[in-house]
Amino acid sequence: MSSKSQDVESLLGQKYRHGFVTDIESDSLPAGLDEDVVAAISQKKNEPQFLLDWRLKAYRHWLTMQEPTWAQVHYKPIDYQDISYYSAPRAPANAPKSLDEVDPKLLATYAKLGIPLHERARLAGVAVDAVFDSVSVATTFKDKLAKAGVIFCSFSDAVRDYPRLVERYLGTVVPAGDNFFAALNSAVFSDGSFVYVPPGVRCPMELSTYFRINAAKTGQFERTLIVAAEGASVSYLEGCTAPMRDENQLHAAVVELVALDNARIKYSTVQNWYPGDENGLGGIYNFVTKRGECRGRNSKISWTQVETGSAITWKYPSCVLKGENSVGEFYSVAVANNYQQADTGTKMIHIGRNTRSTIVSKGISAGHAENTYRGLVKILPSASGARNFTQCDSLLMGPKCAAHTFPYMEVKNPTATVEHEASTSKIGEDQLFYCLQRGISAEDAVNMIVSGFCKVVFKELPMEFAVEAQNLLSVSLEGAVG
């Protein structure tokens, strides 16, 4: 091959940058799962009875369920008895009350990840909740948010401090027995984030959670619940990383969003869990259930995701559009390189009148990867005047990867309008050569072409994260075109 290809090949040397392990003492439950483990998790967190009951109900239901096999992903069976369901950094008897009390090693870990809880977060005006293995370690900006009446805290704190709010909304969007992985999460979830924005309040800053899996042989099962009351609005971003390990690790999260009348929730994800090495060894199994309910009139929920990590991604952030005139949006960039497998998409369930949804999905496959878009647009008989627009584009880099598109549509109201556009293209040698001939390096050219392809999605991300997403994309795809 020529020199250009070699240059590009050499870029493949770029390794996953978040693959370090933090040497920190942790308090873990032994591997295995039964009712005692569920009860032990609940007890460790001093949970009220309703939550223990809810967990146990979910666990018993989970036992009756089968792991789903319909996704376009292949993996060895997961041994659910070989996973530790709880791991927390060992802290003094009392949990840290402020950032100053947080283990400096943990803070250093987050700094390495580019999430300094101290200054940079403050500069950026972003409130960060950081979840390390199973436990939330620090939430910044609590005071400023409290002044605005916004509750942003770890899920555990919410259970302790706002049990009524939790009881009222928990499981109302993703029921405990919703699906195999959601049921597992409901039984064993250990922490996550909780947000409540009271009526009429526009959350004064971006909220953000960083999830980090550190301990070996643990699963991460966090749960996020965001409620925007009447007329409230909030923008929330989550980021995810994990160390490089040869064995696969399970991540099964649940996110529930509730938007009441005239409320808006914007939920953005930059998912960069460890994807495994270039031969497909190791990596995170990411089985996530995300769903938002536009419960009120004129409410809006918008999902934006940039999925570059994980060995397997199984994820369909969805919107249930109940309220009249409510709006659901899904903007996605999913990248699969090497042996990564992604099966991701969305569900838009139109129930209310004049509900609208937009789906824009950009799938990029490189190496030996499999990338699948799977989406459902369902218009119920009650959804007169509902509208959907779907656009799915796939970009293939190299001859060994694959892209699949499974758009499902169920339209039960004759006044509804549903549009679907799809395209598959190869990153052209022509496009690449055109850029090279203008003096632009192969690396810059690929970045340029790919980010052009993803532009409509990136512009939906909060400004400060759009840049991060773009960088992540270029790292994920380095060397993918030769």
Add this chain to the structure above:
Amino acid sequence: MLLKISDLHARVAGKDILRGVNLEVRAGEVHAIMGPNGSGKSTLAQVLAGREDYEVTGGTVTFEGRDLLTLPAEERARAGLFLGFQYPVEIPGVNNVYLLKAALNAKRKAAGEPEVDAYEFLTLIRQKMKFMQMSESFLTRGVNEGFSGGEKKRNEVLQMLVLEPKLAILDETDSGLDIDALKVVSAGVNSLRDPTRAVVLVTHYQRLLDYIVPDRVHVLSGGRILKSGDKSLALELEARGYDGVLGAQVA
């Protein structure tokens, strides 16, 4: 000597296309390469620009005395070799101006110059666009995205004017242009003519040469330059056809 091609052989997909091309281009000159379909004109342009699918099997090419064939495509471009594409490709979502700025900065970086100032760049590009009679909307559109054939060719010439190459190879830049667009494109090319630069026009039609008057005209056929002359050769080709001019020489 700006460009010196000696006994150049090249093949694509296992087929020999160039079979001993010799050509010398001095700074300040405009050369036209004409020839029947399949004679190797576009192959010559692509080989000079460094396209990988074309395998050079023999001969040498020097550009300002440097061995051109050992340089990767992007370095040839930065050294001042520009190819105006016959079919400029669309790159959706990549801003036209962004690409051009990246190209200019890549060239400046290679020359050890600082990146272009954003304001200066915008002023420069606005002026060149006006000259090429392009509307401001081209600033924000994707590279060649949804452009008509004529708009794509104007965009190629716009890029050339901004990058100010030492050697511009224009591969059928006149094809698909109406007469007004042809005049604009020709004016663009002519504005670049100066004693330090050269232009190689690959074309089927004598029409273009009414607007861009060449110093030399070459007839490429069967992978070799079979005949060279001045402007009158193009007129002769127009009148008598390739067979008439080349006669028995055509392989």
